[in-house]
Amino acid sequence: MAEVLVYVDHVDGAVRKPTLELLTLARRIGEPVAVALGAGADATAAVLAEHGAVKVLTADAPEFAEYLVVPKVDALQAAYDAVSPAAVLVPSSAEGKEIAARLAVRIGSGIITDAVDLEAGDEGPVATQSAFAASFTTKSRVSKGTPVITVKPNSAPVEAAPAAGAVEALAVTFGALATGTKVTGRTPRESTGRPELTEAAIVVSGGRGVNGAENFGIIEALADSLGAAVGASRAAVDAGWYPHTNQVGQTGKSVSPQLYIASGISGAIQHRAGMQTSKTIVAINKDAEAPIFDLVDYGVVGDLFTVVPQLTDEIKARKG
Amino acid sequence: MSLRIVVCVKYVPDATGDRQFTEDLTVNRDDVDGLLSELDEYAVEQALQIADEADDAEITVLTVGPEDAKDALRKALSMGADKAIHVEDDDLHGTDVMGTSLVLAKAIEKAGYDLVITGMASTDGTMGVLPAILAERLGVPQVTLLSEVKVEDGTVTGRRDGDTASEQLEASLPALVSVTDQSGEARYPSFKGIMAAKKKPVESWDLEDLEIEADEVGLEGSWTAVDSAAQRPARTAGTIVKDEGEGGKQLAEFLAGQKFI
Numbered sequence: 001m002a003e004v005l006v007y008v009d010h011v012d013g014a015v016r017k018p019t020l021e022l023l024t025l026a027r028r029i030g031e032p033v034a035v036a037l038g039a040g041a042d043a044t045a046a047v048l049a050e051h052g053a054v055k056v057l058t059a060d061a062p063e064f065a066e067y068l069v070v071p072k073v074d075a076l077q078a079a080y081d082a083v084s085p086a087a088v089l090v091p092s093s094a095e096g097k098e099i100a101a102r103l104a105v106r107i108g109s110g111i112i113t114d115a116v117d118l119e120a121g122d123e124g125p126v127a128t129q130s131a132f133a134a135s136f137t138t139k140s141r142v143s144k145g146t147p148v149i150t151v152k153p154n155s156a157p158v159e160a161a162p163a164a165g166a167v168e169a170l171a172v173t174f175g176a177l178a179t180g181t182k183v184t185g186r187t188p189r190e191s192t193g194r195p196e197l198t199e200a201a202i203v204v205s206g207g208r209g210v211n212g213a214e215n216f217g218i219i220e221a222l223a224d225s226l227g228a229a230v231g232a233s234r235a236a237v238d239a240g241w242y243p244h245t246n247q248v249g250q251t252g253k254s255v256s257p258q259l260y261i262a263s264g265i266s267g268a269i270q271h272r273a274g275m276q277t278s279k280t281i282v283a284i285n286k287d288a289e290a291p292i293f294d295l296v297d298y299g300v301v302g303d304l305f306t307v308v309p310q311l312t313d314e315i316k317a318r319k320g
Numbered sequence: 321m322s323l324r325i326v327v328c329v330k331y332v333p334d335a336t337g338d339r340q341f342t343e344d345l346t347v348n349r350d351d352v353d354g355l356l357s358e359l360d361e362y363a364v365e366q367a368l369q370i371a372d373e374a375d376d377a378e379i380t381v382l383t384v385g386p387e388d389a390k391d392a393l394r395k396a397l398s399m400g401a402d403k404a405i406h407v408e409d410d411d412l413h414g415t416d417v418m419g420t421s422l423v424l425a426k427a428i429e430k431a432g433y434d435l436v437i438t439g440m441a442s443t444d445g446t447m448g449v450l451p452a453i454l455a456e457r458l459g460v461p462q463v464t465l466l467s468e469v470k471v472e473d474g475t476v477t478g479r480r481d482g483d484t485a486s487e488q489l490e491a492s493l494p495a496l497v498s499v500t501d502q503s504g505e506a507r508y509p510s511f512k513g514i515m516a517a518k519k520k521p522v523e524s525w526d527l528e529d530l531e532i533e534a535d536e537v538g539l540e541g542s543w544t545a546v547d548s549a550a551q552r553p554a555r556t557a558g559t560i561v562k563d564e565g566e567g568g569k570q571l572a573e574f575l576a577g578q579k580f581i
Contacts, residue, residue, distance in 0.1 A: 011484060068480075068489055069452065069462060093483060094448065094465055101449035102456040110418055110543025113447045126547070132339040136549050143545040144418075180461030180495075184477075185488035196483060202580065226580065244467075244502050245481060250335065250443055251359060251501045259580050269336050273446075280578060281558075282571065293560055298574045302563025310568025318572065318581050 002030035002086035003055075005079055007099065008048065009091045013040025015047050017199050018091040018153040023051040025118040025156045029125050030086050032163075033057065035079045035170070037072055038064040042167060049165020051158065057082070057170040068181040069095060073102040075172045080107060082170065085146060087125050089118075092150040093198070100150045109145025116155045116256065116277060125149065134276035153199045154256045189245070192230075197246060200229035202259045203278070205248055206241075207233035207271075209264020209285060209304055213241040218308050219263060225315040231255065231275075233265045249274035263304045267292025284308060323377040323471070326433045327367045328424055328454070329360040329396055331389035332444040339444075344539060345546040346414045347444065349386065356392040359439035361506035364396045366499045367437050368507070370471045378402050380431055384412065384423050390522065397517035398509035405431060409526040414539025421450055423537060425457035426530040435476065436496040440465055451498035461491035467502035 004026040009016045019034075026032035034053040036044040041058035048056050057079050063071040076099060080088065090100040092114050104111040115127035125147050129138050142148065197203065204226065206219040216230075223230045232242035234249050248255055250273040260278035265271060267283070267290055275281070276295065283292040288301045300307050333339050337352035364381065371377035381396040383389045384407040393404040407427050415423070428436055436458070441448035455462030463469075466478035466489070476495050480487045481502070509517070527534060535541045561570055575581050 068464075068487070073456075095482065097447070097449050098452035098462070098464065101452045104418070104543075105421075105453050105456045110416065111449060112544055113449060130552075131549070135339070135552055136341065137552055138341075138345075138549045139547045141545050141547060142543065144543040177456075177459060177461070181463050181489055181491040183487050184490050187486045189482075189484055189486065198483070245483075250446070254446075259575070259578075273335065280580075282574070284567075284571070288560075288562075293558075295555060296558040296560070297555075298558055298571060299560040300563050300567040300571050301560060302567040307563050307567040307571070310566075311571050312568075314569050314572035315575070315581055318576060 003033045003083050004030040005076070005083060005085040005088040006032045006034045006053070007076060007088070007090040007096065008034050008036040008044055009093060009096060010036060010040060010044050013043030015044050016091070017158065018151070020047070020051050020158040021153065021156040022089050022091060022151055023048070023053060024159045025151060026089055027052050027161060028118065029120050033079070033083055033085065035076055037075050045165050045167045049163055050160055052161035052163050053165045054163045056165050056167045058167055059170040059172045061172065063174055063178055066183055067179050068183055069098050070102070070180060071174055071178045072099050073106070074174050074178050075170060076103050077106055078170055078172045080146070087147040087149060090148070090150045092152045097150050100148050104145070104148040107145055109148050110142035111148045112140055112142060113150045114254070115149050115151045118149065118151065130277050134272070152254070152256055154201070154258070194223060195227070195229045197229045197231055197248070198253050198255055200255070200257055202226050202228035203231045203248070203255050203257045204228045204261045204263070205231035205233065205265060205275070206236055206263050207265030208235040210236060210241065211264070216242055218305070218312070222261070222308050222312045225312045225319070233271050262292055263308055265292055266290045267295065323371070323374045324432055324434045325367045325371060325377060325379045326428050326431055326436050327363050327379060327381045327396065327401065328436065328438045329364065329381055329383050329392050330357045330442045331355070331383060331385045331392035332357045332442055335443055341549040344414065345549050346539065349388070354388050354391065356395040357439060357443045359441055359443055359501060360392070361399070362499050362501055362503050363437045363439045364399050364401060365506040366469055366503055368400045369504070370435070370469070374471070380405060382424065382427055382431065383407070384420055384427070393522055394517055395509065397520045398514045399507055400513060403520055404522040405525060406522055407525045407530070411527055411534040411538045414542060415537045416542045416544050417445070417447055417450055417453065418543040419537035419541060421453040421457055423530060423532060425454055426532060427525060428458065430530060434493045435471065438496070438498045440498050440500045451496060455496040458496060461495045463489050463491050463495050464498040466497060466499050469497055469499060469503060
């Protein structure tokens, strides 16, 4: 059976959920061979094996942390040369997309980004994508070279499928470009204790209607009652009420959770572009004419300052 | 010595318009107004700020696209860029990101550069991979997704805000930089700028000028194939209630029914 390279996104050995989802998709196409790089790479093997990796190729070198992106491309290319895979799958993070893109150029292959589903096809893997603020669904293939495909979080279930997961050291030779961009400083993002926005199963977002940074507390309280991530519309971010890293929309992050709750968000096209693939959409807005209500599975026309706290209390009560 | 900056910009269909696919599954550009991609305005702005700090700098804006794409170049010129290059060729219809990046790389090399600046992604395709591909093709450092950028003494430095960390980056010129929408508000063209833009040179190049064969680009030469594009069925109308004191509780009931609680 053909092998499929899966690029592992991990933090010091802790594998992030989108990679486990990728393993589910990879098994539809062939046998997953995982590539884990940097500090803690060896520690990823157990969980990768549990989710279907037949092999885990690992490499660590100071270059991965000291220089931007390219050393990881060199390593993924070494894995590609060692395996000759039927496809290369990479999580659709900002860095993942850059790594995938550079690899695709090097191996003379086409690239598909932000797939939301993947199936085996007669002419290679077929990727489902959503276009134009999710108003269209397209099915595409890579027609030249080995398909390189990046996949959005929440595109597949995480499934246990125990496999050998034999760890093999990957020999990497860094090219001249690897040391081109030096990382001279790194400040880890302060953890809020909440799930990462793009990976979260539930996202609670606030917009213009929240009317002030000090009021975002009620959005956060609702998010915490559901174990959700907090998002914000561009209007709220531009007003300085919430950090840009939490912005959902065309110029922010694209999310695709099981449940999206929009509070005080009108639903301009730029916002819809970032959340319209959410499975269930709920909105709270006092303007009954707000375009967001065209998208919702359930909408409440009302003042978010009364509806949201009541909802939070009710959720807490139900959860006991 | 003059700092040669090339800014890559894209002419995109207005996101607020009714965007559709045509029969060959490329984007229908005829029935929707186009404009300079908003995210590329930030790239033009940063180029202008870097040029202001340099002793001597020249900003060239570059686009690949149909006749209308000149509008995007005019906008950038009216903001303050010095000259423009328009790569236009009938054989480019349907070119994907691999082909577009090939054309841009050849054009950038032909134009001559010390610094290439792009936006973080286009607002239509939203792939966000072009900057990395261009850096790979040009063989220069990629200094991408910057929210802050500075060029001094042949070195570019900047801040990249990632999901898990904020990084400080440094590279020597020549280099490729991409900037985010957090890099600084783009200026509005002044009346003087708009008038001046009309006199600024816009060069037109085709595939032959760039020594690119027609079969390397276009729909036929594409590295990817779109097999189908289906309009998503309109969502079935959801339940909408007016809050009369119990709105939060009703919503909780709905969420419980959907097993979210």
